[in-house]
Amino acid sequence: MSFKAPVKDMLFAMEHLAQLDQIAQIPGFEEANLETAQAVLEECARLNEEVIAPLNWEGDKNPSWWQDGEVRTTPGFAEAFRQYAQGGWQGLQHPTDFGGQGLPKTIGAACTEILNAANLSFALCPLLTDGAIEALLTAGSDKQKRLYIPPMIEGRWTGTMNLTEPQAGSDLSLVRTRAEPQPDGTYKIFGTKIFITYGEHDMAENIVHLVLARVTGAPEGVKGISLFIVPKFLVNPDGSLGARNDVRCVSIEHKLGIKASPTCVLQYGDAGGAIGYLVGEENRGLEYMFIMMNAARYAVGLQGIALSERAYQKAVQYARDRVQSRPVDGSVAGAAPIIHHPDVRRMLLTMRALTEGCRAMATVAAAAYDAAHHHPDAEVRRQNQAFYEFMVPLVKGYSTEISHEVTSLGVQVHGGMGFVEETGAAQYYRDAKILTIYEGTTAIQANDLVGRKTVRDGGATARAVAAQIRATEAALSASGSEAARAVQARLQAAREAYEQVVDFIVAQGKANPVAAYAGSVPYLMLAGNLMAGWQMARALLAAERELAAGRDAAFMRAKIATARFYADHILTRCAGWRDSIIGGHAAVAEMPLDAY
Amino acid sequence: MSFKAPVKDMLFAMEHLAQLDQIAQIPGFEEANLETAQAVLEECARLNEEVIAPLNWEGDKNPSWWQDGEVRTTPGFAEAFRQYAQGGWQGLQHPTDFGGQGLPKTIGAACTEILNAANLSFALCPLLTDGAIEALLTAGSDKQKRLYIPPMIEGRWTGTMNLTEPQAGSDLSLVRTRAEPQPDGTYKIFGTKIFITYGEHDMAENIVHLVLARVTGAPEGVKGISLFIVPKFLVNPDGSLGARNDVRCVSIEHKLGIKASPTCVLQYGDAGGAIGYLVGEENRGLEYMFIMMNAARYAVGLQGIALSERAYQKAVQYARDRVQSRPVDGSVAGAAPIIHHPDVRRMLLTMRALTEGCRAMATVAAAAYDAAHHHPDAEVRRQNQAFYEFMVPLVKGYSTEISHEVTSLGVQVHGGMGFVEETGAAQYYRDAKILTIYEGTTAIQANDLVGRKTVRDGGATARAVAAQIRATEAALSASGSEAARAVQARLQAAREAYEQVVDFIVAQGKANPVAAYAGSVPYLMLAGNLMAGWQMARALLAAERELAAGRDAAFMRAKIATARFYADHILTRCAGWRDSIIGGHAAVAEMPLDAY
Numbered sequence A, B: 001m002s003f004k005a006p007v008k009d010m011l012f013a014m015e016h017l018a019q020l021d022q023i024a025q026i027p028g029f030e031e032a033n034l035e036t037a038q039a040v041l042e043e044c045a046r047l048n049e050e051v052i053a054p055l056n057w058e059g060d061k062n063p064s065w066w067q068d069g070e071v072r073t074t075p076g077f078a079e080a081f082r083q084y085a086q087g088g089w090q091g092l093q094h095p096t097d098f099g100g101q102g103l104p105k106t107i108g109a110a111c112t113e114i115l116n117a118a119n120l121s122f123a124l125c126p127l128l129t130d131g132a133i134e135a136l137l138t139a140g141s142d143k144q145k146r147l148y149i150p151p152m153i154e155g156r157w158t159g160t161m162n163l164t165e166p167q168a169g170s171d172l173s174l175v176r177t178r179a180e181p182q183p184d185g186t187y188k189i190f191g192t193k194i195f196i197t198y199g200e201h202d203m204a205e206n207i208v209h210l211v212l213a214r215v216t217g218a219p220e221g222v223k224g225i226s227l228f229i230v231p232k233f234l235v236n237p238d239g240s241l242g243a244r245n246d247v248r249c250v251s252i253e254h255k256l257g258i259k260a261s262p263t264c265v266l267q268y269g270d271a272g273g274a275i276g277y278l279v280g281e282e283n284r285g286l287e288y289m290f291i292m293m294n295a296a297r298y299a300v301g302l303q304g305i306a307l308s309e310r311a312y313q314k315a316v317q318y319a320r321d322r323v324q325s326r327p328v329d330g331s332v333a334g335a336a337p338i339i340h341h342p343d344v345r346r347m348l349l350t351m352r353a354l355t356e357g358c359r360a361m362a363t364v365a366a367a368a369y370d371a372a373h374h375h376p377d378a379e380v381r382r383q384n385q386a387f388y389e390f391m392v393p394l395v396k397g398y399s400t401e402i403s404h405e406v407t408s409l410g411v412q413v414h415g416g417m418g419f420v421e422e423t424g425a426a427q428y429y430r431d432a433k434i435l436t437i438y439e440g441t442t443a444i445q446a447n448d449l450v451g452r453k454t455v456r457d458g459g460a461t462a463r464a465v466a467a468q469i470r471a472t473e474a475a476l477s478a479s480g481s482e483a484a485r486a487v488q489a490r491l492q493a494a495r496e497a498y499e500q501v502v503d504f505i506v507a508q509g510k511a512n513p514v515a516a517y518a519g520s521v522p523y524l525m526l527a528g529n530l531m532a533g534w535q536m537a538r539a540l541l542a543a544e545r546e547l548a549a550g551r552d553a554a555f556m557r558a559k560i561a562t563a564r565f566y567a568d569h570i571l572t573r574c575a576g577w578r579d580s581i582i583g584g585h586a587a588v589a590e591m592p593l594d595a596y
Helices: A007-017 A034-052 A055-061 A077-086 A105-118 A120-139 A142-153 A285-321 A342-374 A378-413 A415-419 A425-432 A442-455 A460-479 A482-511 A513-518 A520-548 A553-583 A585-590 B007-017 B034-061 B077-086 B105-118 B120-139 B142-154 B285-321 B342-374 B378-413 B415-419 B425-432 B442-455 B460-479 B482-511 B513-518 B520-548 B553-583 B585-590
Strands: A065-067 A070-072 A157-162 A178-181 A187-197 A206-215 A226-231 A233-235 A241-244 A247-252 A263-268 A274-279 B065-067 B070-072 B157-162 B178-181 B187-197 B206-215 B226-231 B233-235 B241-244 B247-252 B263-268 B274-279
Touching (some): A007 A034, A007 A520, A055 A120, A070 A247, A120 A142, A120 A187, A120 A226, A120 A285, A142 A157, A157 A187, A206 A285, A342 A378, A342 A520, A342 A553, A442 B342, A460 A482, A482 A520, A553 A585, A585 B553, B007 B105, B007 B520, B070 B247, B105 B285, B120 B142, B120 B187, B142 B206, B187 B206, B378 B415, B442 B460, B442 B482
Parallel strands (some): A178 A206
């Protein structure tokens, strides 16, 4: 079950699709060139391949374990986390002011993918800590930043996001956790939070809980929710640890997957009130949380890509080793490794094309994030911000939905052995199932795509992307190779389907919201499929150029073949979604509720 | 987690799609009318809802357990099996000569679905016993039938199928288990069999293993494999039990799902040789096994439908109970049960349409089986046999692939709760994963569809089915209702895509087998999707007639809405597969094997 980080493919995407050289021209990112990226990724690969990946199956066999309010993580996790922190990985994308490395997201995203491919359960701890850091950078006071961020970047402390309550999941307007203002400016927090990832564990000295709660007398609904820091141990002004705060882990969940990652029920205030510190202003908590959630959503998209990569590697390995039956073309006289069989190759190529397509899409989105946040030109920032925001629900929604397909194919390639847990393929399949749920289900991403990202600007951003795709189609036509021509035809058909759907969604968004939202997830799937396919088409063009220049022929030929496969086997799904969205909304509304 | 058998939908399919009244005109089936079917299904529902379904989650929590060669099943299983056997359910479809009920498959299939929906792990024991009975009916001697079949029908003994060995899974030509002829006409069996479902357990007095092995000196490959009876306890001529045979369960697997069903490694002959009795003639074992496997494959298709039904019921229940967010159309002022949200309805309708479509397809196939085996007219038998054989890989392959989609949506509807094992939705998702693997993976079904069922007769059967679908299209046009017109257009488009693919497969089958087999699974998916959609279209026509006659308006309207949904949201997938199969085979072959 060895894992090799796909460093080469990542560097290809950074260089040829995300134009890392342009990111490296942005002030502050001068050192973020391809050489840096390569050095960082290789170092990241080493730690993850050697230390963190081998703990993945171990974590599944020996999950985190609760007793009397304490959580023990899988043996080896705490030590691996120490090495992770000491390597400076927690601070990779965070500001140098607080001890981070200040690298662009374009590079950081690749490291996040590698970490998650190595060990999804493990990776969740740094991921949530990133979220907490992000929230404090966005809305924390200077004092809060100085006090809480450096220890998190050093990996001495970790962070959590406390949103969900039993009655408040997707619908945060229903949050009931209370915050009572105290004379000293602090708050006392009372309530129950569920599904808190790494809400309690033994890998760090302290845990910084970021908690959504309602200040006494605040308005009902989403406009009355505030954000609080509630540390597990109170923090003295000099940064040393004080008393244990009144927050307790009362149980952890028994889950389908990510078993090593403790999913906690946290009880606040049972012994008089947990001490909390307001972040930013009262009643603006959801706004801050959404900033952090956008980062987390993007990262969950990377988790989907990561599991897909891991499942692909494992399936290829098995398909090379397992000998069964004679190939249909008689290319081998007797029984051959199953990779010779057309359907096994179709499965492996489906896995590979989906994985590389989503990685390409995510890498390009990361570059847009970097430009949106750091480019000196305001108009460039604005355009990139719009593009990035449009891409977030696609990176999150599409990459995670495809991780179900890819990890399922991964089990399938293994046949009966795939169903035996010790083989390890089933773990990826189980782990993947959470990805379409947490940080907003696919339907929540699709609502975001329809409402905020498409209808709100009348489809302007969505159509601007279509115009860029048309430019790629023209370049494919200009290339003239057989593969480019084949991909051009598929890309055009998919892009046209997408534009028809965008027109439909914009037209129905207000007139007939049930019609628009009945097609929201199919629209997300179509758009995600197209964006990944578009990037694969750009990758094909780049690979043709590199090939012509005599560089790395084997890699470039494989990229062209994968792009062609994506076009012929994946982009071809788009028209069906278009037909369902535009012609099928009535069928969703017709069935009376009591007839289900 | 209560389960209600979908008796009404089953009776609708039998009456209006499978024309049970015509089956009841076949000599021997005179009593198999709708009243009988209803009485049988209601009795079956009672036992399964009350006794067997409640053990399903229990079996997942407390799986079967191996120690020192013995296997303990989940508490309650043995007693439930006793009740199952005493009710006569094991013999439902078997000949009255041996103590069975002799009911047609059209009715028996519905009972099999109910049992599997109640408890898939439990149901595997009767399912494998059915397979053993079928094999002995086909190829056993009169003495073997008399000795072994009645105790299996009574549920005192159970049966197994022993095919797989570590090196021989899909490729049975690699079977190495040896059979040495003895002077007394028996054989001594030596070898290791893996993945033997209920290969050892504590629910019956004896286990009748049917074992594939190679007689000393037999030819290499599939032509040298024979079939043997190897009872756990030897059977005296009077049917009483004799000595323990030399077969031992040396371990059971730790699996992703169907955990209550023991999956055994059986070791034959470690203490001098297990005594085996040849079934039929030497070297014809695979032939006999295939007859039995066709029955088992059809039954595995039913397992897919069963899990889909169970997952659907559970998801509907949760969607009615769980309150979250205000509906987009403002139909409810505050937060509403999530069944009000368009995407939840889209998910539930996808689950329902796929489930009902596959059930309709399987029911029609069962009726063809009954006619093929029992109709007095040889030409009717021949036509029905061809149709049934064409349908088996579709019922098996498509219904199980869709069970992944449906059980995954079932988890998704539950959101975060779906990922918590105690909720129960995840169990269906885990259990479903085996269905596309055992009794021949989807690729094996697809090879069968391409090779034996399409190319061999030059596409004659496949095109005859298309002609029947055209007749349904004409009937839809004649109906003239809006729903019928909408469904007609989708059905026509899907059927045309199917015909184009059939032409392609027939043309390429010999000329370019890699091209044909690269599209084998997409062809299976397209054909299965179409067959189920065709039956849903027929169901719509029947429901319109019933509605016009004033019968059961609520049920009929829901059926029409579901059929419309199937057409608009499921049949629309067919064109994409067509494009991939016809235009995408080159992309499967292009990637060099060492580039994966």
